[in-house]
Amino acid sequence: MLKLLLLSLPSALAPATSLGPAGPPQDALAEVSGGNLAFACNSYRQWAKQEGNFAFSPYSISAALAMALHGADGETARQMESVLHLKQATAASGFRQLREALTPKPRGEGRWRAIPYELHFANALWARSGFPYLDSFQQSLKQDFGAHFTDLDFSQTEEARSQINAWVAENTKGKISKLLGPGSLDQETSLVLTNAIYLKANWALRFNNHNTKDRTFHLADGKTVMVPTMKQTSPFAVSTQDGFRLCELNYESNQLSMVILLPDQNLSLAKLEAQLTPENLKTWLKELRFNKVALEVPKFRIQSSLNLGSRLKKAGMPLAFDRRMADFGKLSTAEPQALTEVIHQSFLQVDEDGTEAAAATAILGAPGAAVGSKGPILFRADRPFMFLIRHKASNTVLFLGRVSDPRNQ
Incomplete structure (x- = not known):
């Protein structure tokens, strides 16, 4: 039985895709990045029904589930492909190419040579001693996901939990320190897959601390609160749509950016969220144009934690959680395996200097x-x-x- 914990994980509804032959290598990256966008948008629309602030990492979730997908077979794999918008035949090579594309490249020469932002990825598999991985599964996860394999004694559940949590904390710079809570492991646990992502990036155009003041923020219930709000007037890419606007804030090197989607006063956020599809988002982003912008953005900090196993079942992959019917025959020669749970955690902080964010994914x-x-x-x-x-x-x-109230963490 596989037990899946994911930090930063959405559930998704998606049209089915088939287990087809691998496409040309150059297509794998496009397939994975396109699948990430579809997974992100479709998942958000499902999650938007909950109230309050929340954040998740579609990349972290997809990477962890893609590792599990690599060991799936038959209808179990097809259902996972559908939810993830991935093809099993190309997902591993696509994630390897994407990881290489996302890795920040040094800029400048000599003493001025520097990395423009911190973006770290880490994957690990924790198995009971002697767990019978298939060689093809183990080699692919090492090569394509950069995964590390560690033996654990799951009969010592608290010691095993502490070791995994320490790995997560190290790879998220301490932002996520307790991914696995008490009781999340038991003596039947045989395998845990973890994924962690950490980002720290400075704005290309930083905000002056002296311009940050308490300014009004209008909550959805009509109340007005005062929150620390950053302010600057500079060139930013903006786009005006029907009932809402977008503004893009680049990070140093302009390789990464934050895009804010702000509904007009006469449009509820819920109505904007309902329009979030991959097709719409690509169109909106293409229409961004630089203008001189008087920008005001509140500082905010979000921490999210969700159990998502039931959401993934409803999203269209129930077989992966069925102890009798799940098929992970490409992962191990051990007795039949099944997923049991998915746990999501994420951390994100935005201030005058830029953004610090972390997410983790664990599959048990x-x-x-x-x-x-x-x-x-x-x-x-x-x-x-x-x-x-x-x-x-x-x-x-x-x-x-989503930021519903900048005061809440």
Whole structure:
């Protein structure tokens, strides 16, 4: 039985895809990045029904589930492909290419040579001693996901839990320290897959701390609160749509960016969230144009934790959780395996310097354009809004979420 814990994981509804032959290598990256976008948007629409602030990492979730998908077979694999918008035959090589594309490249020469942002990925498998991995599964996860394999004694559940949590904390710079809670492991646990992502990036155009003041923020219930709000007037890419606007804030090197989606005063955030589809988002992003913008954005910090096993079942992959019917025959020669749970955790903080964010995934097993208008455009995020952090070249969504009340963590 596989027991799946994911930090930063959405459930998704998606049309079925088939287990087809591997496409040309150059297509694998496009397939994975396109699947990430679809998974992110479809999952968000399902999760938007909950109230309050939340954030998740579509990349972290997809990477962890893709490792499990690599060991799946038959109808179990087809259902997972459908939910993840991935093809089993190309997912592993696609994630390897995507990981290479996302890795920050040094800039400058000599003493000025530096990494423009911190973006770290880590994958690990923790198995009971002597767990019978199939060689093909183990080699692919090492090569394509950069995964490390460690033996654990799951009969010592608390010691095993502490070791896995320590690995997660180290790879998220301490932002996520208790991924696995008491009782999450038991003596039947045979395998745990973990994924962690950590991002720290400075704005290309930083906010001056002296301009940050308490300003009004209008909550969805009509109440007004005062929250620390950053302010600057600079060139930013913006787009005006029917009932809402977008503003893109680049991070240093312009490889990553945060996009804020702000509904107009006469449009509820829920109605904007209902429009979030992969097709719509790609269109909105293509229409971003640089203008001089008077920008006001509240500082915020979000921590999310969710159990998602039931959501994934409803999303279209119930077989993976069925102890009698699940088929993970490409993972191990051991007795039949099945997923038992998915746990999601994420952390994100936005301030004058930039963004710090982290997410983790664990899988457990047991049996541009020219500047436009002359005057500045006012973009004041003083009401609930959506945001995403993306890698611009591949259009990969690293984090996606909503700010309903900047005071709440």
